Amino acid sequence: MRLHRPNRKRVKTTPGQQVILFKVDGTTFAIAASSVNEIQSLEDLKSLGTAGRRFGKVHHTVERDGRKYWVVDANIHFGLLPTHSSRVLLLAEYPVAVKVDGIDRMTEIARVLPLPQAFKGDECSWYLGLTLIEGQVIPVVNPAAFLSNFELGALESMVPTGANEFSGAMA
Secondary structure, three states: OOOOOOOOOOOOOOOOEEEEEEEEOOEEEEEEHHHEEEEEOOOOOEEOHHHHHHOOOEEEEEEEOOEEEEEEEHHHHOOOOOOOOOEEEEEOOOOEEEEEOEEEEEEEEOOOEOOOOOOOOOHHHHEEEEEEEOOEEEEEEOHHHOOOHHHHHHHHHHOOOOHHHOOOOOO
8 A cells, every 4th residue: 555645835945045044932944045135123113003903913114215014023923922022034025024033144055845744724834844954943934924915905005105104112
């Protein structure tokens, strides 16, 4: 008897891909360095005030070079305990910034392995796959999964054009 495993989508990788390792609640994640425009501190975040309560994982915006980014709290996105964030990753292809605890380093990975079949639900969209760095299994984040097109549209329609005009200190 032969067991049949359904085909899982293959993750396309390039040998020697550069990634940024970041931490959230003690967990290390990797994201393609080419997916990140900039890493900055939290000082320029603008609170959405009460409008941010409707979207559990987006409470701030940040503007950089005339572009508005919706700031996703990585703790909430990944279902982790709240921690003290210190950095924001501004994504290159999406109007999204990700609030993280800290940056570990940039490194090169040899390949990304597909997710095991034990991964179900949201995790299948959150991660492109897994990689092995210094004997540690690290999830490789899918930058497109932080906010869907539907969520981006809802945020744009819910928050006035001058979202950065909201007053209030960063929470």
